[in-house]
Amino acid sequence: MAHLLTPGPTALAQHMIRMRLAVMRNSLRGDQATNLYTGVSLGLILAFGTIAVAVLWPAYLPITLAVWLSGWIFGPIFIGGGNEALRPEYFSMLPARPGRIAPALLAGAFAGPAPAVNLLALLSLPVYGWRFGPAGVLIGLAAALTTLVTMVMISRVIVALIGLFVRSRATAAAVGIVTGTAIALCSNGWAPVAAMGATDTAAWSEILVRVLPSGWGVAAIEASWPLALAILAANAGVIVLLLAAWAGLLARRVVSAARGGVPPRRGTPRPFPGAGGARIAAARELRAWWRDLVRIQLLATAFSYAIVTPLLLLALDIWVMVPFTGLIAIVMAAASSANLYGADGTALWLTLMIPGAERADVRGRQRAWLLVVGPAAVILSLIGTLVSGQTWAWPWVLGLLPALLGGGAGIIVLLAVTSLVPGTDPHKRGGNPLSTGADESAETSLAWLVLLAVPATALPAAGAILLHPWAGIATGVLTGALCAWGFGRIAYRRLENHGIDLLNLMKHGPAPQPDKPTTADLPIPHRIGVTISYLIAWLPLFPQGVVPMVMKIIGIDDRGWFLALHLPPVWQWPTVIFMIALGLLMYGYAILLPMRLNSPSSAETR
């Protein structure tokens, strides 16, 4: 007798939660465990920070909660679709309506570390409510729950929307532009805020952060009893609407075929050039840039960040950044192209089976990257410098442009073969067209590595410009060419000798190698320390160290958010040096500690 009944809603939800926890338990091995512990530690710090804000600076609580909301909105976009441990596709054959499955899936989605951490952060609401008496605490508690559900739901709906509607180049680019703008706002959003603060719009922004879903709790606490209940009831209504929307989107997603993000409606493809070697590899790579929605989205992110960042600073009438738009675009584009081989997956076997094709493949990828990024970066640089009228910037732009282009073309292939992050093979990717299936935190640290390494390749050119403005151009062209040639050479040599190891890394995952330092072997406190160092060491080193140093040297009088420049002159240089030292120390710790702890003597205990 066939069993036709599915369990009731509560039982279904319980099963989902158990399943989600089982998935989490099974994935708590090696690097993933490190990432989880690190993420949870960072999250806990931020959560307690939020509660501290509620106690010490209550006026800033709404905007702090808005930051949490933006994390739920943009997190899934940054990391390519969010971590769907329980994918709706798994349950598509259950005999139940989507309206039944969606709440259960949602319950499963809550059984993870991120919602728990966020709930802790939202306990800032009852803490804030304490100022308004016991009723405030009560409303705060209720609001904490509704706000948490709302945030998670918004996140899920956005993931579902992306999964369903990003099927064309235009939508992929749109997601990229939104993402790039969001990153720019996160790093330089203070500029327009500061500009508006000057014209007394503080009241307006206070209303804004309460109108956002993250601010409803604060609004309810501050309101009278009836109004507070009305706000909470409205919030519950919004949750029901979001749930309905999500269930609808899930139902459509499960029955719509999506394969790895291929843009629709192609004409007959242009024939390949009748050439061999690097040219033919570049031709293939150019087609991949044009036909892969992930790549299109990443490029759009890079360029929109580069364009929006200087525009934000224009709100304060700061034109310094405008000439460097193209240069920022190069560095960002390099950062988003760092996992070139990982993104193609096991297709590498073909290159390895063709005698001598490794060199052509690396050189072709370099050429294609230069063709994709170069012209746009050059145009942005020229226009930016012309429009801004910053004539002093010409030697910097013209010197750093070739240096960064060459450096980027070299670094990306070098890192692509030395620090490959394995993902899911393109043809096996699931419902989200913007997800490569790679370990997101590993991909992110790879991107950070590029953000450090590519500017570093331009340091000789920068030094030459300081000595003599026009010597920089020659140096830039020279180091750019050297980097592209030299790093590319190292890359294809490595591909020739270790290509099979890369292939098997993508096929079977990392092989245990006792002599190779990996973070996974460290004791957990050190693992967390190392990962946090990797994540934030750039902060003291670059924006708080190197950048104010350069600004002091060239005499730019703009304090921005550079701590050193806000201090009395006597303390400025010590602060800059301290920040650089701190950043270097953190990188040193993060890089050297795993090597030391994984020396052969300790490796034997594995």
Added chain:
Amino acid sequence: MPESTIPLSGRTIHHPLPPRDSQGMPTHREPALRTIGLRKAFGDHKAVDDIHLTVPAGSFYGLVGPNGAGKTTTLAMAVGLLRPDAGSAEIFGVDVWRDTVRAKGLIGVLPDGNAMPERLTGREVLTYLGLLRGMPPAVVAERTDELLQVLELDSAERTLVIEYSTGMRKKIGLAVALLHAPRLLVLDEPFEAVDPVSAATIKTILRRFAANGGSVIISSHVMALVEQLCDHVGVISDGRVVAAGPLADVRGAGTLEDAFVGLVGARTGGTEGLAWLTS
């Protein structure tokens, strides 16, 4: 070098320079493929444990074994896609791990489950790979046309490989393996998930290839298919060769399937339990 670490257990294995023809290429007297003591462990699991195989030149060789026996791992090590822990492989006398470039020039490979250049169409994949091999553009264009036509992929002119069905992926993989006219084809599960019509096409192509002096190795766990196509068989179980030689010798009087079940010591299950299934 891993080769020097193999205990050869009393046997002497000679490595004379392979005989060459006028162009310096090894002649057919060398076996198409010889593996000597291949070993590979993944963690504690010994996937391949001391495999010695000899595939005579001009033979159609079937490598059979149950799921997880080590067929794919063996073939990957034999063609240079997976570094063995120990042992070596030679293709027409050319050591795969010492003279990789020359060995790879001699073989066409269809590995199981590997990705392709996903964002190219079938024609683009063949064109690209042919040109990357340094073949003249005219030759590449001509062979691409023929291969697409024979494998019935020419109608999917605008379809990217990522959108191909499983059977189409096998066929474009086979086209890639054939494109440079190799002397040895190594095909891992070439008929898995392929429809009967396409399978018939592939069989015909492979038979023609073998009839014209080419050597073929296929892995499969479909015994009837191996019996139908192959003249030599190797049976692998738990990472070891349990039988190898001409088909007639291996299967003896019965069918290959009977011999296989006997060799790998399997017990056919499926008769007990499941009473509730009969409603």
